[in-house]
Amino acid sequence: MPHPVSRRGVLAGGLATLAVPAPPSSAGPAGETLGALATAKGLTLGASFAVHETDGPHGERYAALYAREVRSLTSELELKLSVLRPDPDTIAFAPADRLFAFAERQRLAVRGHTLVWNDDVPEWFKALSRREAGYMMDAHIETVLGRYQGRAAAWDVVNEPIAPWDNQPGNLRAGPFLTAYGEDYIARAFRLARTLEPRAKLVLNEAFTETDDARGATFRASLLALLRRLADRGAPIDAVGLQCHLSSRHRYDLPRFTAFVEEIATLGYDIHLTELDCDDGAFPRDIARRDAAVARLYADFLGAVLSIRAVTSLTFWQLADTTSWLYYRDLAERPRAADRPRPLPFDGTFARKPAWTAIADAIRAMPPR
Numbered sequence: 001m002p003h004p005v006s007r008r009g010v011l012a013g014g015l016a017t018l019a020v021p022a023p024p025s026s027a028g029p030a031g032e033t034l035g036a037l038a039t040a041k042g043l044t045l046g047a048s049f050a051v052h053e054t055d056g057p058h059g060e061r062y063a064a065l066y067a068r069e070v071r072s073l074t075s076e077l078e079l080k081l082s083v084l085r086p087d088p089d090t091i092a093f094a095p096a097d098r099l100f101a102f103a104e105r106q107r108l109a110v111r112g113h114t115l116v117w118n119d120d121v122p123e124w125f126k127a128l129s130r131r132e133a134g135y136m137m138d139a140h141i142e143t144v145l146g147r148y149q150g151r152a153a154a155w156d157v158v159n160e161p162i163a164p165w166d167n168q169p170g171n172l173r174a175g176p177f178l179t180a181y182g183e184d185y186i187a188r189a190f191r192l193a194r195t196l197e198p199r200a201k202l203v204l205n206e207a208f209t210e211t212d213d214a215r216g217a218t219f220r221a222s223l224l225a226l227l228r229r230l231a232d233r234g235a236p237i238d239a240v241g242l243q244c245h246l247s248s249r250h251r252y253d254l255p256r257f258t259a260f261v262e263e264i265a266t267l268g269y270d271i272h273l274t275e276l277d278c279d280d281g282a283f284p285r286d287i288a289r290r291d292a293a294v295a296r297l298y299a300d301f302l303g304a305v306l307s308i309r310a311v312t313s314l315t316f317w318q319l320a321d322t323t324s325w326l327y328y329r330d331l332a333e334r335p336r337a338a339d340r341p342r343p344l345p346f347d348g349t350f351a352r353k354p355a356w357t358a359i360a361d362a363i364r365a366m367p368p369r
């Protein structure tokens with residue numbers, strides 16, 4: 001049977017009118033979804049969404065999974081500078097337009113990811129002079145927020161400002177935006193975003209703060225110090241995003257991590273967990289044991305972090321194993337079917353895994369927001 005979503009139809013916005021089929025039987029009792037459980041507690045639950053996945057053979061079921069299970073979508077690729085601006089003369093809005101249309105059709109909120117990120121810059125942009133790069137940063141924020149004004153509930157305005165290995169003052173990540181404006185690029189981006197988006201939650205998003213090791217400690221200390229400097233300067237930041245790409249290869253000291261999250265809350269920010277998943281590469285090979293280990297890490301992590309009421313938003317990085325960035329990334333090292341990564345609450349058939357139950361239980365047990 002030919003796939004019902006033709007390429008032309010999708011490019012013309014056909015997905016927006018795509019009928020979403022009934023949930024598969026694995027959905028369980030009506031209303032029993034992670035999104036519904038979270039909403040009942042006042043927590044926004046979402047997942048990253050890649051609009052090109054809806055063009056694949058699993059496209060309809062992928063769309064149905066999101067429509068059923070979550071309340072919010074984060075654009076995984078569509079709003080990134082490297083995707084939107086492949087060359088100086090092009091602004092490729094079509095994928096982001098399709099994502100917004102799908103979200104609005106399904107009444108899902110959007111988290112816009114991301115406006116300013118020193119690590120995701122196309123080659124032509126790297127060749128700009130300091131002045132040009134500064135001008136382009138401002139113009140990019142104005143162009144993107146201008147086009148989608150009022151349609152996203154949250155924007156990751158600045159992504160991953162910290163990178164100790166770049167040896168910059170404040171452990172800031174090097175790149176054209178830091179070069180253009182110094183540390184002020186961050187406050188400047190937020191101020192500009194606020195003028196165009198008075199109501200959306202403006203988020204500073206950071207990676208690598210979770211682990212119990214020297215890297216985690218450096219990221220936590222550098223981020224807290226940066227947030228204090230930004231608060232002193234009155235940068236209009238509503239929430240701090242913590243990516244939370246968990247891994248079987250790392251250790252976690254959850255009391256230490258929750259103390260860090262509480263400290264962010266004390267500074268007056270909400271906390272969004274923005275990219276939760278679990279790299280299972282070092283867990284047992286046996287699938288049942290591996291799934292159990294992934295579920296346990298989710299249970300421990302969420303049991304601790306969701307106890308903090310300032311955590312108002314929880315987003316997974318994709319929902320199903322076979323559309324995870326880890327699934328695509330590890331294709332070469334883990335090619336055997338039984339070894340493929342299983343980082344998420346749904347498997348490749350979009351059926352619930354033990355992780356789903358662990359996550360649902362953690363949401364049921366958390367205090368309401």
Ligand code: XIL
Pocket residue numbers: 076077159207243275325
């Ligand atoms: C990743 C996507 O998942 C990949 O598909 C892409 O190739 C690279 O970017 N931190 C972030 C996200 O803030 O934007 C990254 O997303 C994952 C790490």
